[in-house]
Amino acid sequence: MKLPYVEYEAPTTIAEAVDLLAEHEDEASVLAGGQSLIPLMALRLARPAVLIDINGLSELSLVAATDGQVTIGAMTREYVAEDSATVGDAVPLLAAALPLIGHEAIRSRGTIGGSLAHADPAAELPAVALALDAEFVVRGRAGERVVPAADWFEGYLATSRRPDELLTEVRFPAAGPGTGVAFLEVARRHGDFAIVGLAVSLTLADGVISDARLAFAGVADVPVRVAEAEDLLAGERPSAELFAEAARVATAALDPPADLNGSPEYRKQVAAALVRRGLQAAADNAYERQ
Amino acid sequence: MIEVTVQVNGASRTGSVEARKTLADFLRDDLDLTGTHVGCEHGVCGACTVIVDGRAVRSCLMLAVQAAGSEITTIEGLATDGGLGTLQQAMWDSHSFQCGFCTPGFVMQATAYLSAHPDAGEQDIREALSGNICRCTGYQSIIDGVLLAAQRSREA
Numbered sequence: 001m002k003l004p005y006v007e008y009e010a011p012t013t014i015a016e017a018v019d020l021l022a023e024h025e026d027e028a029s030v031l032a033g034g035q036s037l038i039p040l041m042a043l044r045l046a047r048p049a050v051l052i053d054i055n056g057l058s059e060l061s062l063v064a065a066t067d068g069q070v071t072i073g074a075m076t077r078e079y080v081a082e083d084s085a086t087v088g089d090a091v092p093l094l095a096a097a098l099p100l101i102g103h104e105a106i107r108s109r110g111t112i113g114g115s116l117a118h119a120d121p122a123a124e125l126p127a128v129a130l131a132l133d134a135e136f137v138v139r140g141r142a143g144e145r146v147v148p149a150a151d152w153f154e155g156y157l158a159t160s161r162r163p164d165e166l167l168t169e170v171r172f173p174a175a176g177p178g179t180g181v182a183f184l185e186v187a188r189r190h191g192d193f194a195i196v197g198l199a200v201s202l203t204l205a206d207g208v209i210s211d212a213r214l215a216f217a218g219v220a221d222v223p224v225r226v227a228e229a230e231d232l233l234a235g236e237r238p239s240a241e242l243f244a245e246a247a248r249v250a251t252a253a254l255d256p257p258a259d260l261n262g263s264p265e266y267r268k269q270v271a272a273a274l275v276r277r278g279l280q281a282a283a284d285n286a287y288e289r290q
Numbered sequence: 291m292i293e294v295t296v297q298v299n300g301a302s303r304t305g306s307v308e309a310r311k312t313l314a315d316f317l318r319d320d321l322d323l324t325g326t327h328v329g330c331e332h333g334v335c336g337a338c339t340v341i342v343d344g345r346a347v348r349s350c351l352m353l354a355v356q357a358a359g360s361e362i363t364t365i366e367g368l369a370t371d372g373g374l375g376t377l378q379q380a381m382w383d384s385h386s387f388q389c390g391f392c393t394p395g396f397v398m399q400a401t402a403y404l405s406a407h408p409d410a411g412e413q414d415i416r417e418a419l420s421g422n423i424c425r426c427t428g429y430q431s432i433i434d435g436v437l438l439a440a441q442r443s444r445e446a
Contacts, residue, residue, distance in 0.1 A: 109348075
């Protein structure tokens with residue numbers, strides 16, 4: 001369908017955008033890449049009175065490495081992050097996930113901040129941010145607030161961003177030596193939303209797992225981190241038996257939704273297979289990066 | 291109404307639009323460039339794909355006002371001296387068309403992809419075109435056409 005009538009604002013500074021958000025609050029939607037918001041409007045699932053288009057805020061397009069972190073501006077397009085050597089070197093898990101987002105034409109417009117603020121639980125970037133304990137920087141009239149990923153995702157398409165706040169940047173910790181990663185997903189076609197997706201980061205020190213991170217996409221109304229499996233892996237040596245046990249523990253607590261693409265039982269089976277494969281792939285990658 | 295000026299297929303064009311008008315509708319209704327097809331209108335089918343500042347984008351997921359100042363190439367911009375471009379000719383030779391509705395989107399997506407990946411193989415092309423839907427399901431001949439174009443461009 002054609003888009004419904006909507007007012008349009010195109011601020012040129014962050015302060016101006018924040019003032020507009022404070023003025024319109026729930027009546028406004030922030031327009032970044034538009035690859036989720038525009039379809040929602042076309043389908044009448046979103047009916048904002050005002051669009052606040054932040055494409056003119058050039059200071060929000062950046063990828064910068066600083067003290068063990070990589071800062072990515074909220075308006076950074078997904079293809080720019082995908083092509084970034086900084087992201088490839090320092091945040092390999094993000095680099096692994098980016099090519100799986102939508103299709104090439106979607107990544108031409110879609111943004112890092114847009115995907116994370118939209119917070120679709122089946123999307124790739126929320127699982128990556130949760131696995132890596134990324135930090136979300138939001139700006140309101142009262143100033144800046146930093147929200148850890150664990151507190152960011154509150155429900156289906158819902159985050160802890162307040163209506164008068166703008167997500168300005170996301171900070172990802174840089175991967176050290178010995179950290180291997182994998183992002184795996186099962187989807188009907190390349191580019192479709194994952195039936196189940198999995199972000200894995202595994203750090204090996206002297207052949208022992210010193211840090212393990214697992215976060216699922218597509219199994220609940222938010223991305224899901226599985227601490228029980230992570231704890232089980234820490235301090236152990238990688239093996240097929242260990243990874244099978246981690247898969248059992250990781251999926252035992254899941255209660256995934258049923259839809260056209262699969263039953264809860266099928267999703268759990270896929271999730272278990274992804275844990276086994278993902279851990280093996282991340283371990284292989286960790287040996288390479290040592 | 292908001293005034294929008296874009297460069298389309300090398301020419302400067304101006305129109306006056308409501309904010310809610312998509313780039314696809316602006317091209318078709320205001321600029322009479324009806325080669326860009328509108329299918330699903332929510333970013334799933336790929337029929338409306340055009341090239342904006344060198345990147346393939348879905349013109350139904352971009353507002354016309356957001357395209358102000360951009361350089362846009364549509365299907366009408368691919369012909370050279372009134373003849374078919376390399377990709378168009380290769381797709382013609384490979385019978386890559388059935389009803390033709392999805393064709394402009396496929397051609398624009400493939401144009402953007404081949405210009406960035408001239409050495410693309412069959413699997414790469416399949417993935418690159420996976421966001422475009424052909425309801426006649428003539429995918430095989432479309433892949434053949436794009437592969438043939440890639441080969442001809444490399445040999446040229």
